[in-house]
Amino acid sequence: MKYKNLILCLLTILAVVACSDDDNSGDTEFSENDRTEQQMIDNDSLLGFFETHYYNADFLDSQENIDILDIEIIEASIDGNGNPIVPAGYKLLVDEMVDGGKLLTIEDPVRFEDTEYTYYVLNLNQGGGDFQPGFADSIQLVYEGSLMDGQVFDSQYILSPVFTLTGLIEGWKRIIPLFNTAEDFENVDGFTFYKNYGTGVMFIPSGLGYFSRQQGEFISPYSNLIFKFGLMTGRENDDDSDSIGSTLEDLNNNYDLLDDDTDEDGIPNAFDVDDENDLVETIDEDIDGDGNPLNDDTDGDGIPNYLDDDDDGDGVPTANEDIDGDGDPTNDIGANGIPKYLDPTETESNDPNA
Ligand SMILES: [Ca+2]
Ligand SMILES: [Ca+2]
Ligand SMILES: [Ca+2]
Ligand SMILES: [Ca+2]
The missing domain is CATH 3.10.50.40 (Chitinase A; domain 3)
Known part of the structure; x- marks a missing residue:
């Protein structure tokens, strides 16, 4: 309850008006219409x-x-x-x-x-x-x-x-x-x-x-x-130059870019070059190279690679398929000539706990 009041109070401050406590019956109290x-x-x-x-x-x-x-x-x-x-x-x-x-x-x-x-x-x-x-x-x-x-x-x-x-x-x-x-x-x-x-x-x-x-x-x-x-x-604006227009980075479709942050790193997707923080930049998750990362879904799970932290669905997070540990999973190539993070038959992980 206390938190709810605090949040309401903060919202009121954002609207550049005085915020006074309920117990404080000052005569300049502002109450916004419902x-x-x-x-x-x-x-x-x-x-x-x-x-x-x-x-x-x-x-x-x-x-x-x-x-x-x-x-x-x-x-x-x-x-x-x-x-x-x-x-x-x-x-x-x-x-x-x-x-x-x-x-x-x-x-x-x-x-x-x-x-x-x-x-x-x-x-x-x-x-x-x-x-x-x-x-x-x-x-x-x-x-x-x-x-x-x-x-x-x-x-x-x-x-x-x-x-x-x-x-x-x-x-x-x-x-x-x-x-x-x-x-x-x-x-x-x-x-x-x-x-x-x-x-x-x-x-x-x-x-x-x-x-x-x-x-x-x-x-x-x-x-x-x-x-x-x-x-x-x-x-069109593409604020993070990741080839996805900013409008399309509003994942919850509420006309607000600031509350969409897939990896919760404090940087909204529209301004984050690696939305799900899998070490592969969104622009490099355009696997078919058609200029649109929205239609690339290697494991077919309905989550496009740029939002999927396990692109090939092999249970090993993409970030852990960076076997040489250079911060880039795209250059860790498996036996099939495919980067391991895109090949479900390659399940080697750099996670010492795995
Ligand atoms: Ca973008
Ligand atoms: Ca983010
Ligand atoms: Ca990524
Ligand atoms: Ca994987």
């Missing part, structure tokens, strides 16, 4: 927004490449019967929340801070590029962030610097990877014009944004965030 309750409130207000706001659907449909400055989201006037008045050519957002509609509801089963989140994205254009970023990749985009009352708090109308998604708010890590980058670009008079890029509007509940934090001048605690965006370019 995430699940806040999510219900935020979701209701987003759904209400979709019922009362329309966008310029016809105009955007007519555009080959959408300039995000042309995306209009407008609050509807209400007629005498309480119904929203939608001008011709415009479409109520809620009317895109149907099968085949452009406003997608994503009920993400991957919990964040122990809470299940629903978020929304208006998919105006998927993007025609081959590259679809993972949450650990880098991107360049244009965007405009606003609050539900229309207040713009941040914008980048020309190409952004390179952003690594892992450093951004949770909502971006989950939504940007749903889109593709531009199909093509053209340089004219020193300007680059992108074509057929992923374009949309994200609707992010506060829990996947800044939650209880005041952020800058405009974003008060528990603000839902709306971002118009155009995803132009991106590239």
Whole structure:
């Protein structure tokens, strides 16, 4: 019980707020809203927004490449019967929340801070590029962030610097990877014009944004965030250069690289050149040399070699098949001409206790 309180207290400190003891009834005590309750409130207000706001659907449909400055989201006037008045050519957002509609509801089963989140994205254009970023990749985009009352708090109308998604708010890590980058670009008079890029509007509940934090001048605690965006370019990140993209080193698929550490040496897999610490670097566990260590499983036990501490399944850990003790099992060749750590018929071990 004590430990649980301690952990909660530490989490609170990480959120840069005062942490006070339960017995201490100081008047500046901060209590953060319950995430699940806040999510219900935020979701209701987003759904209400979709019922009362329309966008310029016809105009955007007519555009080959959408300039995000042309995306209009407008609050509807209400007629005498309480119904929203939608001008011709415009479409109520809620009317895109149907099968085949452009406003997608994503009920993400991957919990964040122990809470299940629903978020929304208006998919105006998927993007025609081959590259679809993972949450650990880098991107360049244009965007405009606003609050539900229309207040713009941040914008980048020309190409952004390179952003690594892992450093951004949770909502971006989950939504940007749903889109593709531009199909093509053209340089004219020193300007680059992108074509057929992923374009949309994200609707992010506060829990996947800044939650209880005041952020800058405009974003008060528990603000839902709306971002118009155009995803132009991106590239895969492989932080440890082991030929496995960092996104794929998130073994438990929770959009967090830091809690995947197969050998528990304190270095997460995405930054560890030898994930299971068998003395064979991951890049050298690509046995078939196709550039992808994920599909190499010598003993066929379902654990790829780069995560398997006994690659050939002979009961002798790979690290103990480094017979000459030079720290490299790949140069200990058996009678079949195969390194012993990959040959189950070679079971010699350098473990004095074996
Ligand atoms: Ca890697
Ligand atoms: Ca590790
Ligand atoms: Ca290894
Ligand atoms: Ca072995």
